[in-house]
Amino acid sequence: MVFQFESIDHVQLAAPVGSEETAREFYRGLLGFQEVQKPASLQKNGGVWFQAGQIQLHIGIDEPFDPAKKAHPAFRVKNLQELKLYLSTKGVKYTEDDKLPNASRIYINDPFGNRLEFLEWQN
Structure with a gap:
């Protein structure tokens, strides 16, 4: 093959219409991700983007909304025990x-x- 995969650029999860502030409270407020400004051309779609280190997580608006109950992102953590306590x-x-x-x-x-x-x- 003449191409190769380098890394995952981002993971996107879905959320219901109007849930951006709830996403901010959870991903930014609780988990400590930083909000990333979406490009102007995509802002009309709703949703919100976050980043923690090299991890980018995009919350996209989906209507009708159906949560991902089995499929999921997996985040590597240093000191999982402290995360559990937190x-x-x-x-x-x-x-x-x-x-x-x-x-x-x-x-x-x-x-x-x-x-x-x-x-x-x-x-």
Whole structure:
């Protein structure tokens, strides 16, 4: 092949119409992502974009809306135990999963019902 894949540029999740402020409260306010300005040509579509380090997450508006309950992004985390403690103090419920060898991981749902995975690989 003359082409190659380099990395994932971004992940997009769907949200219902008018949910941008809720997305900001969750992804920016709770999880600490920074909001990224959408290009002017895409602003009319609604939604909001976020970034944490090299991770870009786009929340797009979908009508009718159906959350991603199985398909999900997985975020690598340093110090998953601290994330679990933080989520607990904020009243965010998570589900632990030990089925992936050499990894600790949890799942949460965003305010729209989209599944999010957070994992830390063990050395």
